[in-house]
Amino acid sequence: xxxxxxxFVTAAATAAALTAVTGCTEKSAADGDGVIxxxxxxxxxxxxxxxxxxxxxxxxxxNKGSRATEVEILFPDDRIVSEKENIGPGTKxxxxxxxxxxxxxxxxxxxxxxxxxxxxLTVTGGGKAAARDxxxxxxxxxxxxxxxxxxxxxxxxxxxxxxxVDAGDLEAARNAYAPSRVxxxxxxxIAESFGxxxxxxxxxxxxxxxxxxxxxxxxxxxALWQDKKIGAEQKTLAAQLVxxxxxxxxxxxxxxxTPTSMANGAKELLDEVATGKVTGEEDRYSHTDLSDFRAxxxxxxxxxxxxxxxxxxxxxxxxxxxxxxxAALDALLDTHRSTDDAAQNGYTAYDKVTKEQRKELSxxxxxxxxxxxxxxxxVVK
Amino acid sequence: MTETQDPAAGTARPSxxxxxxxxxxxxxxxxxxxxxxxxxxxxxxxxxAPDAVDFHGPHQAGIATAVQDRLHFAAFDVRxxxxxxxxxxxxxxxxxxxxxxxxxxxxxxxxxxxxxxPPDDTGEALGLRASRLxxxxxxxxxxxxxxxxxxRRPAALVDLPHFPGDNLDAARTGGDLCVQACADDxxxxxxxxxxxxxxxxxxxxxxxxxxxxxxxxxxTPDAQTPRNLMGFKDGTRNIAGTETxxxxxxxxxxxxxxxxxxxxxxxxxxxxxxMNIETWDRASLQEQExxxxxxxxxxxxxxxxxxxxxxxLKAMKPDAHVRLAHPDSNHGITILRRGYSFTDGxxxxxxxxxxxxxxxxxxxxxxxFVPLQRSLSARDALNEYIQHxxxxxxxxxxxxxxxxxxxxxxxFAKEA
Numbered sequence: 011x012x013x014x015x016x017x018f019v020t021a022a023a024t025a026a027a028l029t030a031v032t033g034c035t036e037k038s039a040a041d042g043d044g045v046i047x048x049x050x051x052x053x054x055x056x057x058x059x060x061x062x063x064x065x066x067x068x069x070x071x072x073n074k075g076s077r078a079t080e081v082e083i084l085f086p087d088d089r090i091v092s093e094k095e096n097i098g099p100g101t102k103x104x105x106x107x108x109x110x111x112x113x114x115x116x117x118x119x120x121x122x123x124x125x126x127x128x129x130x131l132t133v134t135g136g137g138k139a140a141a142r143d144x145x146x147x148x149x150x151x152x153x154x155x156x157x158x159x160x161x162x163x164x165x166x167x168x169x170x171x172x173x174x175v176d177a178g179d180l181e182a183a184r185n186a187y188a189p190s191r192v193x194x195x196x197x198x199x200i201a202e203s204f205g206x207x208x209x210x211x212x213x214x215x216x217x218x219x220x221x222x223x224x225x226x227x228x229x230x231x232x233a234l235w236q237d238k239k240i241g242a243e244q245k246t247l248a249a250q251l252v253x254x255x256x257x258x259x260x261x262x263x264x265x266x267x268t269p270t271s272m273a274n275g276a277k278e279l280l281d282e283v284a285t286g287k288v289t290g291e292e293d294r295y296s297h298t299d300l301s302d303f304r305a306x307x308x309x310x311x312x313x314x315x316x317x318x319x320x321x322x323x324x325x326x327x328x329x330x331x332x333x334x335x336x337a338a339l340d341a342l343l344d345t346h347r348s349t350d351d352a353a354q355n356g357y358t359a360y361d362k363v364t365k366e367q368r369k370e371l372s373x374x375x376x377x378x379x380x381x382x383x384x385x386x387x388x389v390v391k
Numbered sequence: 392m393t394e395t396q397d398p399a400a401g402t403a404r405p406s407x408x409x410x411x412x413x414x415x416x417x418x419x420x421x422x423x424x425x426x427x428x429x430x431x432x433x434x435x436x437x438x439x440a441p442d443a444v445d446f447h448g449p450h451q452a453g454i455a456t457a458v459q460d461r462l463h464f465a466a467f468d469v470r471x472x473x474x475x476x477x478x479x480x481x482x483x484x485x486x487x488x489x490x491x492x493x494x495x496x497x498x499x500x501x502x503x504x505x506x507x508x509p510p511d512d513t514g515e516a517l518g519l520r521a522s523r524l525x526x527x528x529x530x531x532x533x534x535x536x537x538x539x540x541x542x543r544r545p546a547a548l549v550d551l552p553h554f555p556g557d558n559l560d561a562a563r564t565g566g567d568l569c570v571q572a573c574a575d576d577x578x579x580x581x582x583x584x585x586x587x588x589x590x591x592x593x594x595x596x597x598x599x600x601x602x603x604x605x606x607x608x609x610x611t612p613d614a615q616t617p618r619n620l621m622g623f624k625d626g627t628r629n630i631a632g633t634e635t636x637x638x639x640x641x642x643x644x645x646x647x648x649x650x651x652x653x654x655x656x657x658x659x660x661x662x663x664x665x666m667n668i669e670t671w672d673r674a675s676l677q678e679q680e681x682x683x684x685x686x687x688x689x690x691x692x693x694x695x696x697x698x699x700x701x702x703x704l705k706a707m708k709p710d711a712h713v714r715l716a717h718p719d720s721n722h723g724i725t726i727l728r729r730g731y732s733f734t735d736g737x738x739x740x741x742x743x744x745x746x747x748x749x750x751x752x753x754x755x756x757x758x759x760f761v762p763l764q765r766s767l768s769a770r771d772a773l774n775e776y777i778q779h780x781x782x783x784x785x786x787x788x789x790x791x792x793x794x795x796x797x798x799x800x801x802x803f804a805k806e807a
Contacts, residue, residue, distance in 0.1 A: 270507055335593055369596075373470055377593035387508030 044068055046131070048116060050097070051075040055118030055127035062109075064135040069105040069116070073097045080119040083107055083131065086142075087150035089266060095122060109133050146269040146389065149316040153272050154263060156312055157197045161259040164193035168255050175230065175248035178240045187234065188298040188355035191227060194255070195302045196309030198282060199275035200265045201258055210254045214291070225250055228293075235295035273317055273386035276310035280379040283307065288372045290360045300346055300357035303371075307343065310382065311336050317389050325388040328381055335378035342374050442575070443521035446492040448790040449655050450643060453525030454727065454752050455632040457611045459573040462603030462731040463580040464661065464748065465588065466531070466566025466783055467595040474538040478803050480594040484528070484570075484587055485797040491579075494521030497586050513589065515582050522576035526583055528798045529659050529785025534567040543802060545649040547658055547755040548786045554768035556778065563663055563781030566598045571659070571750065573729075577604065599781070601663060603731020603748045610727065616690060616698060620732045620745055621671055621776070623683050624690035627698055628717075630727045641725045641759075642752050644789075652801035655789030657752045660726075660760040663733075663781030666746040671776045682772040684711030710772040721766060726751040726759045746777065756784060 045068045047058035052075040071094065073079050081103075082093040091114065092107035111133050119126035171190040174182035194201060194212070202208045209217075211226040218224055225247055233244045286292040287303040314321075314332060322329040346367075348358040363371075444452050471477060487497045498511025535544035570587055574580040581602070588597050607619045608626030616624040630637045639645070644653045671679070680686050684693055684707035692702030692713065707714040718725045729752065734745040753759030768774065788799055 273507075331593065373596035376596065377470060380589065380592035383509045387505045390505070390507050 045070060046116070048072070048081055048118065049074055050079045050081060050118040050120065052077060052120050053127065055081075055116065055129055057116055057129045057131070060130050061132045061134060064109060064111040064133050067107055067109045067133065069107075071097060071103045071105060073099055073101055073103075075099055075120050077121045080122040080126075081105065082117045082119070082126070083109065084115045084117055084128075085147075086113055086115070086144070087147040087267070088154055088263075089150075090264065111135050142269075143320055145320050146317075149320070150267050150269060150272065152316050153313055154265075154267055156316075157200050157265070157267075158259075158263045160193035160197045160309075161255075161262045164190065164255060165252075165259055167193070168252055172248035172252045175240055176245050180234060180238065180240060183230075183240065184234050184296070184353040187227070187231060187296060188293075188301040188353065191298075191302060192305045192355075194258075195282075195305035196279075196312070197262070198306070198309070199271075199278045200262060200267070203265055204258070204261055207254060207258045207261075211251060211258070214294075226254070227251065228295075231293060231295045269317060269320070269389045270386045272313045273382075273389050276313040276385060277379060277382045279306040279310040279313075280375060280382055284372070284375050284379060287360075288368060288375060290363075290368075293360070296353065297359040297361045298354055298357075299360040300343070300363070301355035304343055304357070307336075307339060314382070314385065317385065321385060321388040324391040325384070328384055328388050331381045332378070332385070335374075335381060339374045339378050342371065442523050443493050444523050444525050446489050446526075446791060447793055447796070449792070450657070450790045451525075451527045451787060452492070452790070453527035453571055453573050454642065454657055454729070454787070455610060455630075455638055456523070456525050456573070457614075457632055458606045458609050458729055459523050459525070459580075460575045460604075460606055461573065461577040461580050462606075462748065462750075463572045463577075463584045463600065464569065464603065464750070465572075465584045465600035466569045466598045466661075467588075467591060468598045469534065469537055469567045469594070470596050471594050472537075474803075476594055477538060478799075480591055481528075481799045481803065482797045483590050485791060487586060487590055488526040488583075488798070489791075489794070491516075491583050491586065492521065492524045492526060494519075494524075497590075513582065513586055515585075516579050519576055519579050519582075522574040522579040524572065524574040524579050524583055526587075527571040527573075527659075527787060529569045529571070529787040530799070530802065531566050531568060531783060531785050533565060537567070540802070543650055543652065545644075545653050545786055547644070547649050547653075547757060548784065549756050549761065551660070551756070551761065551782055551784050554764050554779065556768055556774055557782070558778050558780055559782050560780050563599045563601075564783060566783050566785075568595070569659070569661070569783065569785050577602070601733060601748050601781075602735075603733050605732040607730045607732055607747055608728040610729070612699075619747055620666055620668065620734075621679070621683075622687060623679075623685060624698060625730075626728050627685075627690060630725060637725065638727070641754055642727045644754055648754065653786060653788065654801075657727075657754065657787045658756045658759070659785045659787050660749070660751045660753070660756060661781070661783045661785070662749040662779050664747045664749050665744070665778045665780045667776045667778070668743045668745055674776070681708050682712060682776070684708065684713035708772065710770050712767075712771050712773045715767055715771050716763065721763055724759060724763055726753045726763065752787070760784075 044062050044066055046062060048069050048071045049056040050071060050073045067083070069081060069083070071081050076099050078099065079097050080093065080095045081097065083091040085091060091109060092105060094103050094105045097103050114131040114133060116129045116131050117126035167186070168190040171183060171186035174186050209222070212228065213222075213224065213226055214228050215224065215232070230244060230247055230251070233239060283303050283306045287299045287306065290297070290299055292302055293299045314336070318329055346358045346363065347356055348354065349356065351359055444456055446452060469477060490497055496512040496517070501510045501512035501514030501517055504510055532544065532548055532550055535541055535548075570584060572580040572583040574583070584600060606617050608629045609617060610629060610632040612629075612631050616627050619625040630641060642657050644656045644658070646654050648654070674682075676687065684702070685691060689696070690698035691700060692707070693711075694703055694706040695701075702713060702717065704714045704717055704719060714720060728750070730747050730749040732745070733748045734743055736744055738744040751760055788801055791798060
């Protein structure tokens with residue numbers, strides 16, 4: 011884990027930045043310009059208009075359904091402009107937001123789950139938000155979906171891990187450790203953007219601040235591999251890890267993601283590899299670094315592949331080089347595949363990787379990370 | 392020929408900012424020893440052309456050039472099978488070297504570009520002068536096993552034999568190619584290697600590198616002869632950058648010496664020589680002077696009064712370093728030395744990890760370093776206090792002629 015991230019900003023923080031005023035006042039706005047009546051029900055979301063002028067937009071929401079609902083104004087890539095959660099059945103709410111010209115959607119999410127029922131909203135007039143290549147919006151939306159899938163897939167894996175710890179089964183717990191980290195490692199820059207989750211789940215002993223209690227994967231890693239024992243404390247830690255990761259799963263779809271932050275997130279995943287995995291610092295007790303290494307690279311590659319159509323148009327030489335270096339690193343990692351140790355998730359334990367092999371891995375990471383650092387510029391060009 | 396001009400350039404003082412940047416180490420490491428300020432015009436950005444060494448010429452700069460105060464030397468391994476990609480890198484490197492030696496930033500510079508992109512130049516040399524930076528490239532024997540170059544390897548580029556006492560660390564030995572960066576400002580030299588390494592990622596990777604903080608030889612005999620870490624003047628009889636005759640005889644590869652692509656080039660031997668500093672410091676003055684064959688203060692040969700007096704070798708002990716290394720004891724063999732003192736902190740046992748990073752240029756390694764080191768490694772009294780722990784040899788191609796030329800063109804271009 012790393013303490014400070016700038017690429018991703020949580021939805022709450024940027025919603026405020028993007029919209030100068032996000033009111034949640036109950037003051038009544040006269041119907042007219044900028045006012046939209048939203049009637050939410052269990053399977054419908056009706057809006058009184060699909061076009062309003064830029065400026066203050068007011069949603070007068072009525073929940074006529076049987077369950078609590080959530081109403082959002084969304085950018086085309088699903089970033090949230092403004093939202094109100096937990097509008098109870100039969101209640102009303104007025105939501106106001108400062109919205110620039112552009113294409114948006116209004117979503118009602120009955121039961122506060124799923125993608126919701128969507129309605130188009132066009133905001134017209136001056137102060138137009140910079141138009142973005144629809145291909146990039148598509149890339150961001152697809153990456154958001156990927157991040158959610160990774161979190162969704164992590165929960166059962168980490169529950170398996172926690173169950174083994176709870177049963178006091180050292181071997182089963184060891185075998186479930188590395189697989190439980192894969193989804194997290196693939197999308198780590200997003201998880202780290204929340205600030206509060208990563209310190210609880212992925213802190214290493216040396217990363218602890220004074221007075222901070224050591225929780226999460228690495229505290230359990232030390233217990234399983236170095237201390238070789240599972241006690242009541244470890245069982246509590248494992249249960250807490252599941253809880254903390256469910257919090258991540260709930261929030262991951264809300265992260266502020268832009269094409270630039272995707273590109274930089276890919277680079278940051280390689281930074282993680284360069285500073286933590288190549289050195290063997292990340293999983294110093296279990297030596298499962300190569301499993302994390304592969305997940306970091308896969309996550310970076312996913313972001314890259316999604317941005318590639320745009321990047322290739324702007325800088326074909328760069329994407330050619332990135333294709334080549336991703337393939338080279340993949341091939342090199344493949345040479346370290348091994349089934350000797352069930353706890354290693356398909357790779358050689360990192361303490362068995364020689365100094366020369368580590369240098370080779372380090373060179374391959376540098377060879378990829380250097381051109382990857384130019385991806386963001388190729389995307390915004 | 393730029394390499395031989397203006398010996399006064401050797402006395403250029405590092406800029407104020409450079410001294411501050413180097414911190415306490417700079418004071419300890421003899422920055423003050425380079426006396427004599429040179430008047431330098433400063434331009435708006437603080438870097439100026441007057442202390443730039445011309446990158447172009449028949450020979451590469453950084454060989455006969457008046458020896459600068461600082462070194463960053465890097466050996467690289469090739470990380471691609473693609474000859475075209477390697478040639479592309481050589482051209483990119485040449486363009487970057489041309490700019491950096493002129494005191495300019497790499498590519499589009501260190502700032503002011505796209506906010507989303509990392510800057511082309513890493514920026515730590517902003518505001519510093521060109522500092523007589525020279526960048527010199529060499530090709531190691533192992534390069535010739537790649538890219539179908541086997542039949543172009545010069546016979547003079549031999550694999551160095553094992554010499555008695557060698558204790559070579561593989562991690563500090565060999566390399567497919569090298570770049571020697573010399574400058575009067577350490578940050579300028581480090582900036583140059585760092586930026587070349589960055590441009591090279593994916594095509595080449597740094598195998599090892601060495602910082603040197605104090606020159607131990609000069610190619611400017613009028614200047615004060617520098618001292619090595621044993622406290623002795625070194626390189627008194629070195630070839631001067633102005634000695635066109637001796638350079639042609641002993642340093643530059645001549646027409647017909649070997650493959651034509653090397654004409655105007657030279658051969659470089661690099662050796663990391665660790666000194667047993669602590670035991671040396673406990674040796675009596677008499678023993679120290681006997682080991683070298685010169686006196687410690689003046690640097691005069693045994694029985695002589697002045698440093699530059701012709702040595703009478705028979706007056707020295709048979710195993711004295713100067714006697715054994717002298718051309719008269721080696722059938723006239725002469726090499727151009729350009730080494731630097733190094734200190735890489737301590738070694739974990741409380742001993743300085745220090746010594747001499749020996750760099751020697753010669754016309755033919757078989758008639759230069761190899762016979763000399765055979766003799767020295769067998770008999771030199773100095774061997775009790777030193778150990779060779781790193782080693783490499785490189786073919787240094789001729790100079791980059793002009794703005795359209797590039798490093799290694801004579802080796803790689805079809806028409807050459």
